[in-house]
Amino acid sequence: MTAxxxxxxxxxxxxxxxxxxxxxxxxxLWPGEVLGIVGESGSGKTTLLNCLAGRMxxxxxxxxxxxxxxxxxxxxxxxxxxxxxxxxxxxxFVNQDAREGxxxxxxxxxxxxxxxxxxxxRHYGEIRRTATDWLGRVEIDLDRLDDRPTDxxxxxxxxxxxxxxxxxxxxxxxxDEPTGGLDVSVQARILDLLRGLVENLxxxxxxxxxxxxxxxxLTHRLMVMQGGRVVEDGLTDQVLDDPQHAYTQMLVxxxxxx
Amino acid sequence: xPPVLRVSGLTKSFVxxxxxxxxxxxxxxxxxxxxxxxxxxxxxxxxxxxxxxxRCLYGNYRADAGSIRVRHRNDHVELAGAEPRVTLDVxxxxxxxxxxxxxxxxxxxxxxxxAEPALRLGATETEARRRAEFLLGVLGIPPRxxxxxxxxxxxxxxxxxxxxxxxxxxYPILLLDEPTAxxxxxxxxxxxxxxxQRRAAGAAIVGIFHDAAVRDAVASRVLDVVPPGAQP
Numbered sequence: 462m463t464a465x466x467x468x469x470x471x472x473x474x475x476x477x478x479x480x481x482x483x484x485x486x487x488x489x490l491w492p493g494e495v496l497g498i499v500g501e502s503g504s505g506k507t508t509l510l511n512c513l514a515g516r517m518x519x520x521x522x523x524x525x526x527x528x529x530x531x532x533x534x535x536x537x538x539x540x541x542x543x544x545x546x547x548x549x550x551x552x553x554f555v556n557q558d559a560r561e562g563x564x565x566x567x568x569x570x571x572x573x574x575x576x577x578x579x580x581x582x583r584h585y586g587e588i589r590r591t592a593t594d595w596l597g598r599v600e601i602d603l604d605r606l607d608d609r610p611t612d613x614x615x616x617x618x619x620x621x622x623x624x625x626x627x628x629x630x631x632x633x634x635x636x637d638e639p640t641g642g643l644d645v646s647v648q649a650r651i652l653d654l655l656r657g658l659v660e661n662l663x664x665x666x667x668x669x670x671x672x673x674x675x676x677x678x679l680t681h682r683l684m685v686m687q688g689g690r691v692v693e694d695g696l697t698d699q700v701l702d703d704p705q706h707a708y709t710q711m712l713v714x715x716x717x718x719x
Numbered sequence: 720x721p722p723v724l725r726v727s728g729l730t731k732s733f734v735x736x737x738x739x740x741x742x743x744x745x746x747x748x749x750x751x752x753x754x755x756x757x758x759x760x761x762x763x764x765x766x767x768x769x770x771x772x773x774r775c776l777y778g779n780y781r782a783d784a785g786s787i788r789v790r791h792r793n794d795h796v797e798l799a800g801a802e803p804r805v806t807l808d809v810x811x812x813x814x815x816x817x818x819x820x821x822x823x824x825x826x827x828x829x830x831x832x833x834a835e836p837a838l839r840l841g842a843t844e845t846e847a848r849r850r851a852e853f854l855l856g857v858l859g860i861p862p863r864x865x866x867x868x869x870x871x872x873x874x875x876x877x878x879x880x881x882x883x884x885x886x887x888x889x890y891p892i893l894l895l896d897e898p899t900a901x902x903x904x905x906x907x908x909x910x911x912x913x914x915x916q917r918r919a920a921g922a923a924i925v926g927i928f929h930d931a932a933v934r935d936a937v938a939s940r941v942l943d944v945v946p947p948g949a950q951p
Contacts, residue, residue: 491804494803494804649826650826653824653826653827656824660835660839678824681803681807682803695781695803696778696779696803696806696807698779699778699779699780699781702774702779702780703733703774703779703780703781705734705781706736707736707737710735710736710737711736711737714737
């Protein structure tokens, strides 16, 4: 098995004024693993995700990423320019609201092609060919290539955002409630798509969700957060089938059976 | 042959916080060793902890104490308290689990549900699909269902899809929780035949078989699982 974690997090704490959003978080993410962060609204899971992805600066602690291009780097010690390069080349970030992750004013094809250009692809025909291929992989009709995402449904926008993120073959993808706010049938399609892509591309990912069904389907491991702390972690099926902490037991027993 | 699964001192209780931290002891100091070609049937009254033991062996339930050592990649690996990535690797290559219930994945066709473990182990798409179709055929799932997601299948059909999925990867250690519970006689015999083939091929098997005829047909010995309260 691999000797080095892809992401190594130690003693991470983030405060907003007097309020502690997340406290003393530490874990290693190994290549090929999908880690879920679950908990109720306000438990600090999105703040943690933003700190991991370099979108927010923690007050204390470190996030070390084993970069494919340059070996282990301290995400929060990088210059802004290098961090931005990392997020466009080796990472992806799927927002809950696709409008935040897409450029709504340009075509679907341009949304996908942009990241290819960021990693140095210059051949227009090749970019268009890859963009078309990815539209197909996320099950969007190919004749929508030149349409803007403003004309797309919520589910289509989310699939386009996924294509935009994965087209450059990232090593690590952060996802914030990727199916939140969508109809159940639309959710199922996106979950199935994500599951297949994660499996086939051997992606590593950190996924924030409050939906334990989504966590069960997509993740290998779980961290349960309550009040900014990780109260329990383990294999996903261990945590959901044999919850140890009082808070996890409450979460698991609160699910309505379908 | 030396055992490929060796359990000692395995102890497990459930603590229920909503009941003021009520502790329910289920397993106390369980020991077990299984060699290739053996099939151990767990027997005991309902509630004795047979399923809990099986789930602990798979790493699905966390042991409070004790050791679960499995032969994995020419080495011995401790599963009790193992890191997630260790347990996942053992499950991918070494340890298969057949439960009574299939956890249905929306939109994925039955044949792909079955083929997935083989693909993860590096089989080609064609090879994995061919083996999946073979197993579905042996287990009596009609070809017209192969391309449909199992969500709409009957309980027995889902169970057979699950068995096919668990047998496609030729795991050296197999855990079977009532693999024939919802099956009619013909399909039950098919499952018994597959289990015996795996045993003859050298798999070490631990299972729960309520049906005495099935147990007699597959098991090489039995292990009594006794509720902790009933122990001397």
